[in-house]
Amino acid sequence: MILDLANMSNLERQHYLQHSIAPRPVCFASTIDKDGNINLSPFSFFNLFSINPPIVIFSPSRRLRDNTTKHTLQNVHEVPEVVINIVDYDMIHQTSLASCEYPKGINEFIKAGFTQEPATLVRPPMVKESKVKMECRVIEIKPLGQEAGAGNLVLCEIMRMHVDESILDKNNKIDQRKLHHIARLGGDWYCVVNEKNIFMVEKPNTQLGIGVDALPEHIRNSKVLSGNDLGKLANVQSVPDIDPSFQDDKVKNIFQYYSINPEEMENELHVYAKELLDKNLVKEAWQVLLNF
Numbered sequence: 001m002i003l004d005l006a007n008m009s010n011l012e013r014q015h016y017l018q019h020s021i022a023p024r025p026v027c028f029a030s031t032i033d034k035d036g037n038i039n040l041s042p043f044s045f046f047n048l049f050s051i052n053p054p055i056v057i058f059s060p061s062r063r064l065r066d067n068t069t070k071h072t073l074q075n076v077h078e079v080p081e082v083v084i085n086i087v088d089y090d091m092i093h094q095t096s097l098a099s100c101e102y103p104k105g106i107n108e109f110i111k112a113g114f115t116q117e118p119a120t121l122v123r124p125p126m127v128k129e130s131k132v133k134m135e136c137r138v139i140e141i142k143p144l145g146q147e148a149g150a151g152n153l154v155l156c157e158i159m160r161m162h163v164d165e166s167i168l169d170k171n172n173k174i175d176q177r178k179l180h181h182i183a184r185l186g187g188d189w190y191c192v193v194n195e196k197n198i199f200m201v202e203k204p205n206t207q208l209g210i211g212v213d214a215l216p217e218h219i220r221n222s223k224v225l226s227g228n229d230l231g232k233l234a235n236v237q238s239v240p241d242i243d244p245s246f247q248d249d250k251v252k253n254i255f256q257y258y259s260i261n262p263e264e265m266e267n268e269l270h271v272y273a274k275e276l277l278d279k280n281l282v283k284e285a286w287q288v289l290l291n292f
């Protein structure tokens with residue numbers, strides 16, 4: 001299916017874009033208007049864009065329904081300060097409640113049952129329950145259009161962070177396994193980060209991987225190995241040499257059993273290499289594949 005964005009309704013665009021560009025982290029923005037009224041709203045059009053200077057951007061859109069602007073946007077125009085509170089699994093239902101369209105002047109801290117904690121550099125309060133809070137000054141607000149659905153980029157410079165000790169490791173670094181972020185997908189779908197569904201991918205770092213194009217042909221064109229498997233194999237600096245000390249009973253058995261049928265032998269070796277790659281035993285997988 002091919003979709004031309006220009007010919008679609010806003011609701012269709014929203015569907016295809018928000019289901020595709022996902023998961024999106026959720027920023028819980030605390031703002032204040034010039035009269036001191038506090039507002040708290042979640043935004044998933046949000047991300048980190050710079051380390052130095054430390055910049056995050058979130059985007060309160062013009063409402064699709066009636067093209068009005070959100071209180072958060074009005075507030076940052078009046079008082080260019082915001083606390084960005086990171087939302088985790090413990091907070092998701094209250095956070096969702098805070099996204100109700102309460103009238104201007106209604107404090108969503110109170111409606112959603114969160115605790116206001118005074119910030120140290122800016123006027124809007126922090127969400128006490130959030131495990132990471134960032135005190136920010138708004139450096140620019142960039143409207144992306146005037147029609148319903150148009151975003152407004154709020155560029156925020158982070159001046160100070162508050163990190164809950166419960167998510168730190170013994171070196172005072174954030175332990176990714178302890179911060180159970182939630183993220184927004186399309187429609188009503190969300191996902192959560194926890195130990196069961198996160199994994200590590202080793203960085204190629206300074207060494208250049210040989211690349212999939214430089215893999216031996218029988219590996220590159222394997223009917224068994226997936227794109228991920230090829231990616232792992234091609235992350236070596238050069239095609240490894242056969243290691244004569246590599247002894248493996250399973251490889252021996254495959255050789256014995258399939259000696260009369262080279263095609264099946266290759267298939268079995270690739271299946272075994274794949275099992276090893278699934279366990280991140282890349283060196284061993286290479287030796288199995290080089291044996292053919």
Ligand SMILES: Cc1cc2nc3c(=O)[nH]c(=O)nc-3n(C[C@H](O)[C@H](O)[C@H](O)COP(=O)(O)O)c2cc1C
Nearest residue numbers: 041042043044045059060061070071072096099100
């Ligand atoms: C998880 C979540 C993410 C959201 N992300 C956005 C967003 O990125 N942009 C937006 O305009 N509205 C977003 N919304 C809807 C706003 O939170 C909602 O319109 C809110 O009531 C705006 O409040 P305000 O008018 O007090 O600023 C999101 C809602 C939820 C629950």
